Amino acid sequence: MTSTKEDIEISYSLSNEFFELWLDKNMHYTSAFYEYEGQSLEDAQEAKSRALYDYAELNATKTVLDIGCGWGSNLDYIHRRGIKEAHGVTLSSEQAKWTSDRNLPNVKVFENDYALHKPEQPYDALVSIEMVDHVVSPAQANQGLAVELYRKYFNNCAALVKPGGLFAFQSILRNRVPRNRKDLEDLKFTADVIFPGGLNARLEELVMAVNPSWEIIEMRTQRVHYGKTTAEWLRRLQMHEAKIRETWGDQVYIDYERYLVTCVKAFANHWSSDVRMKLRNIVIGNDPL
Numbered sequence: 001m002t003s004t005k006e007d008i009e010i011s012y013s014l015s016n017e018f019f020e021l022w023l024d025k026n027m028h029y030t031s032a033f034y035e036y037e038g039q040s041l042e043d044a045q046e047a048k049s050r051a052l053y054d055y056a057e058l059n060a061t062k063t064v065l066d067i068g069c070g071w072g073s074n075l076d077y078i079h080r081r082g083i084k085e086a087h088g089v090t091l092s093s094e095q096a097k098w099t100s101d102r103n104l105p106n107v108k109v110f111e112n113d114y115a116l117h118k119p120e121q122p123y124d125a126l127v128s129i130e131m132v133d134h135v136v137s138p139a140q141a142n143q144g145l146a147v148e149l150y151r152k153y154f155n156n157c158a159a160l161v162k163p164g165g166l167f168a169f170q171s172i173l174r175n176r177v178p179r180n181r182k183d184l185e186d187l188k189f190t191a192d193v194i195f196p197g198g199l200n201a202r203l204e205e206l207v208m209a210v211n212p213s214w215e216i217i218e219m220r221t222q223r224v225h226y227g228k229t230t231a232e233w234l235r236r237l238q239m240h241e242a243k244i245r246e247t248w249g250d251q252v253y254i255d256y257e258r259y260l261v262t263c264v265k266a267f268a269n270h271w272s273s274d275v276r277m278k279l280r281n282i283v284i285g286n287d288p289l
């Protein structure tokens with residue numbers, strides 16, 4: 001099983017007000033891209049969206065789909081920078097509502113499974129920021145199905161874009177395995193309680209799975225950037241400890257603090273990383289320069 005609608009509601013629909021307390025102002029729930037020392041989380045999130053917009057080679061004449069669009073933060077950036085039409089899909093009802101309440105011209109959100117999304121026309125380009133961690137469950141990975149399921153995801157995505165279209169893709173990654181039991185328990189807690197049904201991909205699984213639909217044009221890892229992002233989320237969460245305990249209860253605070261402390265440690269110790277890829281849909285004999 002991949003993350004079901006119920007799993008997704010657990011991860012993202014607890015309360016928009018809760019996430020507003022510790023994410024950046026635009027509500028990105030993925031790694032920012034820090035360009036210089038001392039850059040704010042807000043600016044670094046804009047830099048992430050800028051890099052992905054450039055990877056997808058978007059402009060005011062293009063159409064794009066943001067797969068797993070969260071609260072619409074990246075759609076908001078795309079709209080400000082210029083787009084003919086931008087669509088987003090999310091499985092979370094709270095996120096879909098938030099995104100549609102932004103009332104962005106030329107932007108539409110669909111509360112739907114990306115695999116069931118049937119656009120009238122294929123898009124010029126795709127963006128997906130850390131949605132692929134909901135595509136393979138730990139049980140499926142244990143059965144050796146990970147590459148096959150990621151490939152199915154990449155093939156499904158290819159069907160949504162025009163031949164030769166670009167895909168700006170970002171994914172959290174799992175890397176080394178911690179050696180001590182407490183650390184293993186913390187990682188398992190994060191997966192089971194905060195992101196049920198989800199699993200972070202290995203870079204080599206993604207590299208295998210993009211074939212035969214996509215060519216990797218450019219790729220960069222950004223482990224340190226996610227470490228900084230989660231450290232800032234943790235700092236903001238801790239600043240609001242009293243309000244969170246009072247409004248959502250002690251357990252919510254305890255769980256989210258444990259999850260974010262684990263993330264900071266995971267990026268520092270190379271248990272987790274993050275990757276950004278520029279992918280081009282493969283059409284043999286039709287390659288632009």
Ligand SMILES: C[S@@+](CC[C@H](N)C(=O)[O-])C[C@H]1O[C@@H](n2cnc3c(N)ncnc32)[C@H](O)[C@@H]1O
Pocket residue numbers: 003008012027028029030067068069070071073074089090091092095112113114115128129130131134
């Ligand atoms: C970690 S959040 C990232 C959100 C957003 N991209 C961002 O950068 O803030 C993962 C997103 O993937 C969405 N998602 C997970 N599985 C999905 C599916 N099968 N179809 C559509 N969206 C999905 C979730 O609803 C959520 O919006």
